[in-house]
Amino acid sequence: MAQEQGHVPLPRADAIRSRLVDTFSLIEHLQGLSQAVPRHTLREILDPSRQKKLMSGDQNQLVRFSIKPRHMGHITHSQRMLSRLQVRCSRRPPLSLWAGWVLENPIFSKFIIFLIFLNTIVLMVEIELMESTNTKLWPLKLTLEVADWFILLSFILEIILMWMFSFSLFWNNAWNVFDFVVTMSSLLPEFVVLMGVSGNSVWLQLLRISRVLRSLKLFARFRQIKVIILALARALKSMTFLLMLLLIFFYIFAVTGVYFFEDYSRSTIENLEYNMFFSDLLNSLVTVFILFTLDHWYALLQDVWKVPEASRVFSSIYVILWLLLGSIIFRNIIVAMMVTNFQNIRNELSEEMTHLEVQYKADIFKRQIIQRSASVATSHRKASKDVLKPKEPELSDSEKSDAETSDAETNDAETSDTEKSDVETGDAEKSDTQRSDSEESDTEEGEAKGSDAEQDEDGEGQKKSSKSKVYSSSSSTASSSSYSTFLMDWETLVHENLPGLMHMDQDDRVVWPRDSLFRYFELLEKLQYNLEERKNLQEFAVQALMSFEDK
Amino acid sequence: MSQYFHHNPPVRVASSSLFGTASEALYARFKKIKRKDVECQAFFRKVLKNPLFQLLMISTITSNAFFMVLGTDYNIRYKLFRLFEISEILFVSIYACEFFMKVYVEPIKYWRDGYNLLDVVIILIILIRYSLRKIKGRHYRYLHIADGIQSLRILKLISYSRGIRTLITAVGQTVYTVASVLTLLFVLMFIFAILGFCLFGTPEKGDLDNWGNLASAFFTLFSLATVDGWTNLQEQLDKRKFTVSRAFTIIFILLASFIFLNMFVGVMIMHTEDSIKKFQRELMAERHVTLMEEKQMILRNQQEAVNRLMNTQSGGGKNFTELVEEFKKTLRHTDPMVLDDFGSSLPFIDVYFSTLDNQDIVVQKLQELYYEIVNVLCLMLEDLPKKMSSHSSEFMN
Numbered sequence: 001m002a003q004e005q006g007h008v009p010l011p012r013a014d015a016i017r018s019r020l021v022d023t024f025s026l027i028e029h030l031q032g033l034s035q036a037v038p039r040h041t042l043r044e045i046l047d048p049s050r051q052k053k054l055m056s057g058d059q060n061q062l063v064r065f066s067i068k069p070r071h072m073g074h075i076t077h078s079q080r081m082l083s084r085l086q087v088r089c090s091r092r093p094p095l096s097l098w099a100g101w102v103l104e105n106p107i108f109s110k111f112i113i114f115l116i117f118l119n120t121i122v123l124m125v126e127i128e129l130m131e132s133t134n135t136k137l138w139p140l141k142l143t144l145e146v147a148d149w150f151i152l153l154s155f156i157l158e159i160i161l162m163w164m165f166s167f168s169l170f171w172n173n174a175w176n177v178f179d180f181v182v183t184m185s186s187l188l189p190e191f192v193v194l195m196g197v198s199g200n201s202v203w204l205q206l207l208r209i210s211r212v213l214r215s216l217k218l219f220a221r222f223r224q225i226k227v228i229i230l231a232l233a234r235a236l237k238s239m240t241f242l243l244m245l246l247l248i249f250f251y252i253f254a255v256t257g258v259y260f261f262e263d264y265s266r267s268t269i270e271n272l273e274y275n276m277f278f279s280d281l282l283n284s285l286v287t288v289f290i291l292f293t294l295d296h297w298y299a300l301l302q303d304v305w306k307v308p309e310a311s312r313v314f315s316s317i318y319v320i321l322w323l324l325l326g327s328i329i330f331r332n333i334i335v336a337m338m339v340t341n342f343q344n345i346r347n348e349l350s351e352e353m354t355h356l357e358v359q360y361k362a363d364i365f366k367r368q369i370i371q372r373s374a375s376v377a378t379s380h381r382k383a384s385k386d387v388l389k390p391k392e393p394e395l396s397d398s399e400k401s402d403a404e405t406s407d408a409e410t411n412d413a414e415t416s417d418t419e420k421s422d423v424e425t426g427d428a429e430k431s432d433t434q435r436s437d438s439e440e441s442d443t444e445e446g447e448a449k450g451s452d453a454e455q456d457e458d459g460e461g462q463k464k465s466s467k468s469k470v471y472s473s474s475s476s477t478a479s480s481s482s483y484s485t486f487l488m489d490w491e492t493l494v495h496e497n498l499p500g501l502m503h504m505d506q507d508d509r510v511v512w513p514r515d516s517l518f519r520y521f522e523l524l525e526k527l528q529y530n531l532e533e534r535k536n537l538q539e540f541a542v543q544a545l546m547s548f549e550d551k
Numbered sequence: 552m553s554q555y556f557h558h559n560p561p562v563r564v565a566s567s568s569l570f571g572t573a574s575e576a577l578y579a580r581f582k583k584i585k586r587k588d589v590e591c592q593a594f595f596r597k598v599l600k601n602p603l604f605q606l607l608m609i610s611t612i613t614s615n616a617f618f619m620v621l622g623t624d625y626n627i628r629y630k631l632f633r634l635f636e637i638s639e640i641l642f643v644s645i646y647a648c649e650f651f652m653k654v655y656v657e658p659i660k661y662w663r664d665g666y667n668l669l670d671v672v673i674i675l676i677i678l679i680r681y682s683l684r685k686i687k688g689r690h691y692r693y694l695h696i697a698d699g700i701q702s703l704r705i706l707k708l709i710s711y712s713r714g715i716r717t718l719i720t721a722v723g724q725t726v727y728t729v730a731s732v733l734t735l736l737f738v739l740m741f742i743f744a745i746l747g748f749c750l751f752g753t754p755e756k757g758d759l760d761n762w763g764n765l766a767s768a769f770f771t772l773f774s775l776a777t778v779d780g781w782t783n784l785q786e787q788l789d790k791r792k793f794t795v796s797r798a799f800t801i802i803f804i805l806l807a808s809f810i811f812l813n814m815f816v817g818v819m820i821m822h823t824e825d826s827i828k829k830f831q832r833e834l835m836a837e838r839h840v841t842l843m844e845e846k847q848m849i850l851r852n853q854q855e856a857v858n859r860l861m862n863t864q865s866g867g868g869k870n871f872t873e874l875v876e877e878f879k880k881t882l883r884h885t886d887p888m889v890l891d892d893f894g895s896s897l898p899f900i901d902v903y904f905s906t907l908d909n910q911d912i913v914v915q916k917l918q919e920l921y922y923e924i925v926n927v928l929c930l931m932l933e934d935l936p937k938k939m940s941s942h943s944s945e946f947m948n
Binding site: 014015016018019021022023024026240241242244245248251252255256257258259260262263280281284294295296297298299301309311314316320323324327328329332333335336337339340343366369370372490494501510511512513514515516517518520521531534538541542545548 | 616619620623624692693695696698699700702703705706708709712714715717718719722729733770773774777778779780812815816819820822823824827850853854857875878879882883884885888893894895896897898899901902905906907909914917918921924925928
């Protein structure tokens with residue numbers, strides 16, 4: 001591909017060219033399938049004067065919606081609903097918006113927390129008073145009953161509100177499902193009593209007592225407890241395979257136990273304490289669990305030995321093997337996995353912190369670069385105004401003279417550099433919104449550095465954003481001399497921040513004008529060849545020097 | 552790809568024993584044997600990798616396990632006797648088929664994989680039960696033990712579940728440490744067993760039940776180590792008025808239960824951490840490598856496509872720039888293109904151009920140095936003839 005220009009193929013240039021081909025999908029274009037490019041933007045359509053002109057012409061055209069890259073935080077469901085066409089064009093706002101507003105209101109959530117506390121207290125007092133038959137306490141009992149019903153009804157109301165807000169999202173959140181289950185289990189006894197079943201069965205008593213579980217709803221409200229429970233759930237999730245393996249071993253030893261201890265289970269000797277422990281599979285499973293917890297295993301073994309038909313060897317092999325494998329080895333594996341998982345979770349959390357730190361550093365680095373590039377641009381523009389063609393020795397002369405005049409100011413300039421970078425971080429937030437406008441001019445300024453300096457582009461470069469006006473001319477010339485001191489650190493700085501920079505770009509997106517982008521890629525490719533040529537020339541010079549002989 | 556491996560020259564290993572050289576020669580000979588039935592082998596290999604086959608195996612093993620559960624109950628076994636017999640024959644035949652297929656496909660490499668060895672062991676266990684039944688008759692004492700061992704068949708499931716396999720490879724690294732800790736524990740128990748037997752197992756006034764012979768002494772000590780029911784054992788010793796028994800018991804419990812069994816935990820934690828970290832690093836590296844390869848592939852494909860286009864142009868080898876000249880004319884300045892790759896982003900441009908500027912400065916400095924060198928050499932050159940002429944003039948004079 002590069003042989004056409006008689007150049008050595010450079011991998012970098014090839015990579016840039018393939019990037020160009022990829023971005024503009026040139027392959028399809030050259031094969032004859034061109035993609036339609038929208039010719040008009042939304043601004044043109046909405047502008048009434050331009051709209052008339054467009055509508056008088058061909059009305060079947062593609063319109064591109066203007067895209068401005070912005071940093072968005074988390075978009076809530078209510079924000080999404082507010083942007084829906086159905087909602088905006090209807091006469092009355094839907095009930096779900098009101099429900100969402102109520103649910104997110106801090107007063108409402110504090111009220112719910114208060115109700116949960118009240119529920120706990122009511123329950124405690126009720127249980128104390130349940131047995132007493134003191135008639136003077138009857139109004140108190142009545143108030144407690146009323147309070148309990150009020151709390152139940154308000155929880156039901158909260159669930160209905162959440163359903164009104166979004167029915168499908170309700171079931172996605174596990175805490176909501178838990179709320180639902182607890183509330184329903186409190187309602188169920190009442191319905192069953194209404195239907196005529198006797199109100200004294202044990203099952204109903206248990207269901208009534210599940211009101212206590214409502215106190216667990218507190219866990220969803222406080223953030224720290226949520227984090228702990230989530231960390232626990234994650235640790236358990238990663239141990240699923242371990243638990244599956246453990247279950248397999250439980251199965252193996254339970255079934256084997258039934259067969260091994262057949263004689264013991266069917267034995268007719270009296271006073272066998274653990275006779276029924278291996279009689280059928282369920283009992284055997286329970287016994288295997290008892291052995292897993294190392295409880296009375298020796299007593300069980302000695303009991304088995306009392307029966308003469310049971311072979312001592314096999315029963316003791318069974319018990320000892322299960323103790324070693326299950327109780328000692330498996331239990332310690334479980335402990336080890338939990339510890340490792342907790343460490344991993346902690347490392348991940350700290351990774352997130354370091355990730356944020358890296359991004360923050362990359363942010364600062366970016367602003368430093370922009371500041372430096374702006375100052376170099378002004379100094380280059382000054383240099384190119386004096387000199388027609390920026391040949392390197394002449395540029396070095398002008399830079400040397402600049403460096404000599406500003407040597408005395410180096411120290412002051414460096415401190416002012418750092419001050420300006422602080423000012424930069426303050427401006428940056430303000431100028432972020434102007435970024436899309438200044439991006440176009442920035443890209444053109446970038447081109448000015450890459451290609452030969454052209455006078456007409458300097459004018460455009462000076463129309464830049466307010467950043468360049470912050471700098472005084474002394475700092476711009478001083479920074480070129482401070483370059484030599486910063487050269488050593490530059491490479492390490494870049495290498496440190498490079499992963500952060502590369503990763504950050506997944507959030508910032510750049511809007512390029514189409515032809516500038518094409519030209520940019522072309523010029524970048526040519527630049528690679530030029531750099532290669534310069535390197536070759538340098539090598540020739542070195543060779544020429546080396547070939548001087550001492551006569 | 553596998554063809555490349557067969558072209559490796561056979562490595563001659565100088566082994567000292569006759570057996571070593573013989574087995575090496577045999578192995579090399581085996582490697583050279585080419586199979587004639589390549590198509591049939593390929594077919595069976597495809598069958599073994601087929602997901603349907605794996606599903607069949609998993610369902611067979613699960614139903615086998617379920618039937619074993621049902622078989623523990625005597626009544627169910629009595630009623631559904633025929634079903635049990637038929638299903639048993641079915642399961643054993645499926646396992647045998649799978650074994651033969653796998654051995655047929657890879658006769659030599661089959662024996663290297665651990666899970667295949669597990670399959671072989673399970674088939675042997677089935678054979679043991681069958682042969683015991685046949686040889687010793689229906690009323691052999693230990694027949695129910697052979698029945699009990701059949702429950703190990705469910706271990707075949709492990710080879711079909713990827714998660715458990717990774718878990719076992721991760722945990723399996725710790726096997727050596729586990730074995731060494733267990734050996735240490737055994738040695739400790741041995742020492743204390745002999746001591747206990749001598750102290751408390753004498754026939755006259757000793758506790759013969761628990762310390763009478765080595766086996767029961769071991770059991771007693773294991774019971775002490777797992778601190779289950781040790782107070783009863785201690786009571787027995789106290790009844791016989793052994794003064795040293797308390798110290799003995801307490802020292803052993805401290806050593807075995809508190810120190811040894813918890814050392815177990817510590818060692819396992821260390822190794823599990825290491826193996827999991829290594830595993831995750833390997834996973835990451837693998838993913839990275841495949842990603843890089845894919846990127847290279849895409850790049851290469853793209854270059855080839857453009858090359859092809861240029862070569863098949865009717866104009867005969869048009870230049871790339873000429874090809875896209877027309878395309879360039881259609882580009883308008885007001886069309887926005889949103890890109891989020893690093894190569895066309897502002898930080899990259901800024902950093903790249905700053906780096907280029909630095910490079911320029913360095914090259915300038917280098918050039919200045921060259922000029923100085925040339926200058927000095929020129930001066931030296933100028934000086935030299937003058938000296939020569941002055942020398943010659945002195946000489947002449």
